[in-house]
Amino acid sequence: MNPFTLVQPETLEEAIAALATDDASVRPIAGGTALMLMMKSKLFVPEKLVSLHRLPANLRKIYIDESGELHIGALVTLRSMELSPVVSAFDPVISDALRTLSNVRVRNVATVGGHLAHGDPHMDLPPILMALNAKVVIGSKAGSRTLPLMEFLLGYYTTALQPGELITEVIVPARPREMSGAYLKYTALSADDWPMANVVSYLQTNEDTIAEARIAVSAATEKPIRLYDVETFLKNQKLSAEVFADAAELAVSNLRPLADIRGSSGYKREIVRVCVRRSLERIPSSSMSDHGGFTHE
């Protein structure tokens, strides 16, 4: 790895000032789990990094505000999120998914800000946070802006972050009452390999009728996506195996996954179809489920 200068600001303002430069290789470093791999393989050769480690404790806070929104500071580690009773009470789908994210050594240091800024479409939290309509708060010399995660994740390893910008917080709006979900990830090679498909489904039900559905898919797609046409199809339908199977069919009707070592495009479509159906069946409120939450196929 090439030598580089490590700047260690103590305030958010100092960090933003250190990042405000014309040199595009000057980047923040949080947990370093993604950045260090890119530097070791010389994919990324920076001369200067801005460490976020000494920034104030408010960037490591998790809390729910008076309107019921969950706030997660950018420097909250994935392990703190996983163990947080606030997060598991807010949505156990998040906590359950985190338990299977990589290994505890990575989760101990990786941060939620670094997780989202990395823009890797295989990662676990983005589809779940997207289905929950999460927003990303971004700070820069110009002030602060908030973007829906949908608009933040632009493509393969591509986000809306501009040079000199830092994620400071992730905000997750409260779910409608009676809405619960299930996350399913499918790995094609070994159990700890990157997933070939991630699918998360949420249903809000009124007795046996679907009042609202939310479905997001990633890993098989170049970025996490919401399946709005499937969500519209499910609305006002009665819960049934046939409806879930039809929804799964619709989910892949326009999906064109990229082929790679984990499978051909056609194979991935088939996996997504099965995962959409199974995730819907496994939602506790779907009444067809013997267990909800997370499943690793």
Ligand SMILES: Cc1cc2nc3c(=O)[nH]c(=O)nc-3n(C[C@H](O)[C@H](O)[C@H](O)COP(=O)(O)OP(=O)(O)OC[C@H]3O[C@@H](n4cnc5c(N)ncnc54)[C@H](O)[C@@H]3O)c2cc1C
């Ligand atoms: C062995 C291994 C296995 C993994 N397995 C999984 C897995 O199963 N599932 C999964 O979801 N993920 C997995 N990951 C990816 C992991 O989730 C990410 O590497 C991690 O979340 C990145 O967070 P970080 O704090 O370490 O980011 P860093 O490596 O510090 O930074 C990553 C990127 O984000 C930028 N950045 C960091 N913080 C901010 C900020 N606040 N604002 C703006 N930009 C910022 C950096 O400049 C860099 O471009 C794995 C990683 C490793 C190394």
